[in-house]
Amino acid sequence: MPLIFHKKPALVVYVTCGDPDLATTREIVLAAIEAGADVIELGVPFSDPVADGPVIQRASERALKHGTSLAQVLKLAAEIREQAQSTGLIVFSYLNPILRMGLEKFCKVMRHAGLDGALLTDLPVEEAGQYLREMRQADLATIFLAAPTSTDERLKRVAEASTGFVYAVSRTGVTGARQQLAGEAKTLVRRLRKYTKLPVAVGFGVSTAEQFAEVGEFADAAVVGSAIVETIERNRGREAAAVGEFVGKLTADQ
Amino acid sequence: MATVPRTKVKVKIPTLGEERARVGHPGPKNPGSELGRFGAYGGRYVPETLMSALEELESAYEKAKRDRKFQRRLEELLRTYAGRPTPLFFARRLTKDLGGAKIYLKREDLLHTGAHKINNCLGQGLLVERMGKRRVIAETGAGQHGVATATVCALLGFECVVYMGTEDMRRQELNVFRMRLLGAEVRGVDSGSRTLKDAINEAMRDWVTNVRTTHYLLGSVLGAHPYPTMVRDFHRVIGREARAQILKAEGALPTAIIACVGGGSNAIGIFYEFIKDKKVKLIGVEAGGRGEALGDHAARFRGGSPGVLQGTYSYVLQDEAGQIALTHSISAGLDYPSIGPEHAALRDAGRAEYVPASDAEALGATTLLARTEGIIPALESAHAVAEVVKRAPKMKKSDVVMVNVSGRGDKDIGIMRESLKLDG
Numbered sequence: 001m002p003l004i005f006h007k008k009p010a011l012v013v014y015v016t017c018g019d020p021d022l023a024t025t026r027e028i029v030l031a032a033i034e035a036g037a038d039v040i041e042l043g044v045p046f047s048d049p050v051a052d053g054p055v056i057q058r059a060s061e062r063a064l065k066h067g068t069s070l071a072q073v074l075k076l077a078a079e080i081r082e083q084a085q086s087t088g089l090i091v092f093s094y095l096n097p098i099l100r101m102g103l104e105k106f107c108k109v110m111r112h113a114g115l116d117g118a119l120l121t122d123l124p125v126e127e128a129g130q131y132l133r134e135m136r137q138a139d140l141a142t143i144f145l146a147a148p149t150s151t152d153e154r155l156k157r158v159a160e161a162s163t164g165f166v167y168a169v170s171r172t173g174v175t176g177a178r179q180q181l182a183g184e185a186k187t188l189v190r191r192l193r194k195y196t197k198l199p200v201a202v203g204f205g206v207s208t209a210e211q212f213a214e215v216g217e218f219a220d221a222a223v224v225g226s227a228i229v230e231t232i233e234r235n236r237g238r239e240a241a242a243v244g245e246f247v248g249k250l251t252a253d254q
Numbered sequence: 255m256a257t258v259p260r261t262k263v264k265v266k267i268p269t270l271g272e273e274r275a276r277v278g279h280p281g282p283k284n285p286g287s288e289l290g291r292f293g294a295y296g297g298r299y300v301p302e303t304l305m306s307a308l309e310e311l312e313s314a315y316e317k318a319k320r321d322r323k324f325q326r327r328l329e330e331l332l333r334t335y336a337g338r339p340t341p342l343f344f345a346r347r348l349t350k351d352l353g354g355a356k357i358y359l360k361r362e363d364l365l366h367t368g369a370h371k372i373n374n375c376l377g378q379g380l381l382v383e384r385m386g387k388r389r390v391i392a393e394t395g396a397g398q399h400g401v402a403t404a405t406v407c408a409l410l411g412f413e414c415v416v417y418m419g420t421e422d423m424r425r426q427e428l429n430v431f432r433m434r435l436l437g438a439e440v441r442g443v444d445s446g447s448r449t450l451k452d453a454i455n456e457a458m459r460d461w462v463t464n465v466r467t468t469h470y471l472l473g474s475v476l477g478a479h480p481y482p483t484m485v486r487d488f489h490r491v492i493g494r495e496a497r498a499q500i501l502k503a504e505g506a507l508p509t510a511i512i513a514c515v516g517g518g519s520n521a522i523g524i525f526y527e528f529i530k531d532k533k534v535k536l537i538g539v540e541a542g543g544r545g546e547a548l549g550d551h552a553a554r555f556r557g558g559s560p561g562v563l564q565g566t567y568s569y570v571l572q573d574e575a576g577q578i579a580l581t582h583s584i585s586a587g588l589d590y591p592s593i594g595p596e597h598a599a600l601r602d603a604g605r606a607e608y609v610p611a612s613d614a615e616a617l618g619a620t621t622l623l624a625r626t627e628g629i630i631p632a633l634e635s636a637h638a639v640a641e642v643v644k645r646a647p648k649m650k651k652s653d654v655v656m657v658n659v660s661g662r663g664d665k666d667i668g669i670m671r672e673s674l675k676l677d678g
Contacts, residue, residue: 154305173303
């Protein structure tokens with residue numbers, strides 16, 4: 001599994017697939033990889049993204065307008081995998097599209113596409129019994145969210161159920177850029193380390209090179225999502241080039 | 255009148271809840287267990303950030319349930335503030351007009367704020383006090399739950415923010431003003447279909463952000479555990495009263511009980527005390543809207559299939575790729591693509607039956623009830639009346655039907671005026 005963080009901090013890049021269209025998403029992802037992204041989160045657009053802020057909501061709406069589906073995202077993943085063998089590729093989705101496809105089929109197609117794992121925003125560890133079994137059987141990583149509000153007992157369960165890495169949510173709230181990273185991100189990562197030796201990635205609100213470097217001081221990786229999606233939104237017609245430049249700036253000091 | 259065709263949906267039940275077995279909890283045969291399962295339905299599907307708050311809420315609710323002082327205070331507020339018990343009224347002229355079963359109306363429309371919603375708001379409001387939180391958020395469709403929440407927040411001194419789709423704000427203008435008058439902030443939601451579903455999304459985003467200080471006062475038997483169980487319990491008073499009242503009036507249990515179902519809180523409230531009485535037919539009425547195509551109605555059992563939306567596993571109107579469908583109903587309170595998980599279980603078990611009533615049928619029923627009994631129902635409740643209009647004539651004169659009139663029609667006068675075009 002290429003879910004390996006080569007650098008510290010490693011860069012995890014999120015994109016909403018199908019925004020503005022799937023062919024462009026492919027170019028964007030390849031440009032991000034070229035510019036230094038270690039892991040790509042392929043976001044599946046959903047009609048009701050309760051955990052997302054306005055930027056990703058808008059991107060999801062655009063992607064759904066022309067019918068982007070989970071099946072198409074998995075197909076796109078296979079194409080990207082052909083071009084990028086050493087980059088981690090995971091699916092980032094809400095649960096319902098996956099239930100609709102069927103967990104078994106989802107895992108089979110993911111494995112076939114060369115994906116490394118998945119993170120399902122609204123599937124907490126309690127409800128993940130069958131998901132975990134199917135994913136383990138297909139040798140796919142299950143990344144779960146840890147939140148600043150999680151109790152120690154919950155962090156332990158999240159750590160135990162996670163493989164690949166653990167995704168620490170930097171603060172309470174939806175996805176989107178923040179002026180400052182809260183001190184609670186650091187505290188959360190420290191609390192998590194008690195329960196796991198897996199790498200910890202910090203996400204939600206990381207948007208600048210300074211924040212990226214700051215996360216590197218206490219975590220193994222940083223996830224940049226809304227800032228990437230906003231770059232795509234603002235650079236119609238030259239999305240891939242703009243994302244490449246943006247990723248290049250984030251990682252310039254490494 | 256022809257019966258409305260219902261397609262039998264084949265259900266493949268995913269066993270997402272199998273984790274239960276591992277930790278030694280009772281299986282899905284235990285509806286309403288502390289794990290929030292009703293058959294295969296229910297559960298707790300939310301982002302991790304909210305999980306601790308749901309655990310806290312569950313534990314606060316479990317303690318309050320056993321606390322006599324809490325129960326006494328709630329009962330007192332229901333009686334002295336909300337106006338319980340509500341009457342069970344024999345609809346003599348409607349019964350005569352339809353020429354079949356005897357029809358009784360459970361008058362939840364007479365409650366303070368105009369609908370059953372206040373039962374749940376008072377209950378959760380007292381819980382908020384116990385949890386020591388000072389800020390309350392809520393979603394609203396028709397505005398009835400928003401008004402009830404704003405009312406309880408004024409009564410108990412909480413800050414109150416209500417999320418409402420802008421389409422619903424237009425449809426229910428009067429309720430928007432009522433909420434503001436009560437000191438609540440109403441935040442318009444301009445995404446998706448601009449209705450209830452989108453208001454819930456936005457309320458959940460607020461909750462994810464302010465979870466440490468804020469209680470989400472969810473208004474129906476929807477969402478993640480413990481909401482479907484807790485909200486049901488706060489509405490069980492409807493059925494408890496109705497049962498005693500009908501036994502007193504008729505000396506027997508009713509043949510059937512009819513209630514409208516958006517999320518399904520008024521329906522489960524009146525059904526619950528009768529679930530064990532297998533001879534009592536339980537009938538839920540969904541919004542049949544303006545047609546049978548996806549997007550034209552909110553009849554989850556006609557066009558939906560099991561899925562997860564906004565925290566719970568239940569029937570959902572969705573497309574082939576698992577995207578949630580848009581819905582339509584003349585009544586904002588029924589205009590929602592999913593249904594309470596306990597209703598899904600009752601339906602699969604064959605214990606309750608669910609039928610649609612169209613916009614036009616609801617409007618017709620509104621006029622009929624207004625002119626035979628002098629009662630103008632909310633457009634939501636008019637869907638239940640529409641079903642009794644279809645059903646009562648085919649029943650025996652010795653049969654007894656109870657209809658839950660969950661709310662009054664004041665808020666809908668504008669829509670009724672636009673749609674009914676009455677002369678003279």
